[in-house]
Amino acid sequence: MTSNISLRLLAIGYHPEIMQVLHRLMNSHSGWKGDIATSLEEATSLITNNTYDGILLAVGVTPEDETFIRTQVEITAPDTKIIRHYGGGSGLLENEIRTTFENLTTK
Amino acid sequence: MTRYIFHKEDSRHHEFNEWLDSKKTFSFADYYNPKRMSFGALRVFNDDTVQATKGFGRHPHDNMEIISIPLEGSLIHKDNLGNEKVVKKGEIQLMSTGSGVFHSEYNHEQDKATRFLQIWIYPAQLNNAPAYSQVAINEAKSQHQFSTIVAPEEGPHTARIQQDAWLSIGHFGAGETFRYDIRKKDNGAYVYLISGNIEIDGHNLSAGDALGISDTHSFSGTIKSQDTTILITDVPMNLEK
Numbered sequence: 001m002t003s004n005i006s007l008r009l010l011a012i013g014y015h016p017e018i019m020q021v022l023h024r025l026m027n028s029h030s031g032w033k034g035d036i037a038t039s040l041e042e043a044t045s046l047i048t049n050n051t052y053d054g055i056l057l058a059v060g061v062t063p064e065d066e067t068f069i070r071t072q073v074e075i076t077a078p079d080t081k082i083i084r085h086y087g088g089g090s091g092l093l094e095n096e097i098r099t100t101f102e103n104l105t106t107k
Numbered sequence: 108m109t110r111y112i113f114h115k116e117d118s119r120h121h122e123f124n125e126w127l128d129s130k131k132t133f134s135f136a137d138y139y140n141p142k143r144m145s146f147g148a149l150r151v152f153n154d155d156t157v158q159a160t161k162g163f164g165r166h167p168h169d170n171m172e173i174i175s176i177p178l179e180g181s182l183i184h185k186d187n188l189g190n191e192k193v194v195k196k197g198e199i200q201l202m203s204t205g206s207g208v209f210h211s212e213y214n215h216e217q218d219k220a221t222r223f224l225q226i227w228i229y230p231a232q233l234n235n236a237p238a239y240s241q242v243a244i245n246e247a248k249s250q251h252q253f254s255t256i257v258a259p260e261e262g263p264h265t266a267r268i269q270q271d272a273w274l275s276i277g278h279f280g281a282g283e284t285f286r287y288d289i290r291k292k293d294n295g296a297y298v299y300l301i302s303g304n305i306e307i308d309g310h311n312l313s314a315g316d317a318l319g320i321s322d323t324h325s326f327s328g329t330i331k332s333q334d335t336t337i338l339i340t341d342v343p344m345n346l347e348k
Contacts, residue, residue, distance in 0.1 A: 015207040018167040059169040059207050060234055086229065088169035088207060091151065095134045099141070 007101060009034040010052045011085065012043045012069065014060030018088050022058060025090055032097070040065060047072050054100060056085040109323040110295075111308070112146065116315025119154070126161035130154040132317065146297045146319045147344035148270060151227030154315070156220050157182075162213030168204035172228040172268050174257060175200045175212070176338070178301060180221030186210035190239045198243050199256050199274075201266035205235040224299075224338070229346055231270045240266040244276060253277040253287065253339065273341040279303070279330040287339060288325045295321030295344045298328075303335025 009032055011022045019036045026034025035050070037043035047055070047069070055073065057066055066082075073080050081100050086092050119130040120138040132152040133143050144150075150171075162182070175182060181195035186202070187209045194200045195215075202208060214221040245264040248254040254264070257274035261267035268274075273290045289296050298307065299317040307328040310318050320326050321344050328337075 015167075015169065017209070018169060018207050021167050062234065086150075086170050087227070088167040088171075088204065090166075091135055091227070094137060095139055095144070098139050099144070102139075102141070 007032050007053045007097070008051065009054050009056060009097070010037060010043070010046055010050070011035070011056040011058050012037045012040075012061055012065075013056075013058030013085075014038055015058075015088075018059050021089055022056070022085070022093070025093055029094070040068065043069060044072060047076055051077055052080050054081045054083050054097065056083050056096070058085045059088060109308070109326070110319075110321045111310065112319035113310055114317040114319070116313065119315075126158040128156040130315075146340075146342065147295050147321070148229045148272060148342040148346055149226070149297055149340050150229055151225065152297070152299070152317070152340075153225040154222070155225055156222040157214040158220055159214055159216050159218050163211060165209055165211045167207060167209050168202065169207045170230055170233055171204050172230050172270055172272070173202045173204060174224075174226040174228070174266070174268075174274065176224040176226070178222045178224065180219060180223075181215040182221060182223060183213050183215040184210060186239065188237060188239055192239075192241055194241060197246065198241060199266055200241045201239070201257060201268060203230065203235065203238040203267075203269045205230070205237045205269070208237045226274075226340065228268065228270055228272050228340075228342060235269055238267070238269075242266050246278075249276050250278050251280075251283060253285070253337075271343055273339075275339045275341070276301075277337050277339075279335045279337070281330055281333050281335075283330040284327060285330070285337075286325060286327045289320075289323065290341045291343070293343060293345055294341050295319060296326070297340040297342065299338045299340070301336040301338055303333070303337075304331035305329065305335060305337065306331060 013019045023036045177196045185191045253275040300312045
């Protein structure tokens, strides 16, 4: 269960209001600590200066942006999981995180 | 070789509180079952009953095709695109949430519950402009045959979805048979029985049961009882997300 461990997450997306909701949802979840970035520049800075377990690619992030982010992550923190987030809120978020980390945390 | 996934009604995740009774086919919100994640591009299939005047407050969505089909009662929807609509039984609503939408969704009935299907399908492309459509089901055309209610092309009784997906509904009587041709290569069909009883390739379905069928071009069924209503969701099975 992810609720028993600590996950450091970064969500990147370009819709400020939706990102505020994601920020609140991530940090209201026991065991998660979430940051948000609403631009590629902000994301680059956060990725460079922090270590994340998972990076959520959220609203507005294009396939080209994704390639750029993946390249950066491979250089700075190759163990970080990249997760595409759909839906904009609570419906799929927990499932996306658990699908990515459940096997790791139950080992 | 044809593949089948049978979801019995009582195998759905059931949770309820004082205003919402929700049966979830696939993992959603707090419900997590790795074996119940999706049927191809069909990611969410919830059968929700909302008590009078209650509902979901303002919340966001993005990059999902969200379809609501009232089975009893009506919903009132408000969104930041300027839509304020009542969606009642016999109609469907489709939100292409794309680059982001905020909306609220309440039971519009003052004295009775509203039951509706909430269906989420992954879009073909990310971050498109949001769109809203609402259409009336062509009830005459859906008698004894399937009538398309969602398709990639808009029509007078067809909501436009931004995916190679089709939803069709049909009302049948006992003893009738049907054949369904899957709309596109590599698509599969998720057959949900709203009411009645049917048999498809040896699988007997009662109300609330569903059968996912893939790796085939078509399938046939036999109607086992009066007042049978079938909803078919025809979606890509192989997604590059």
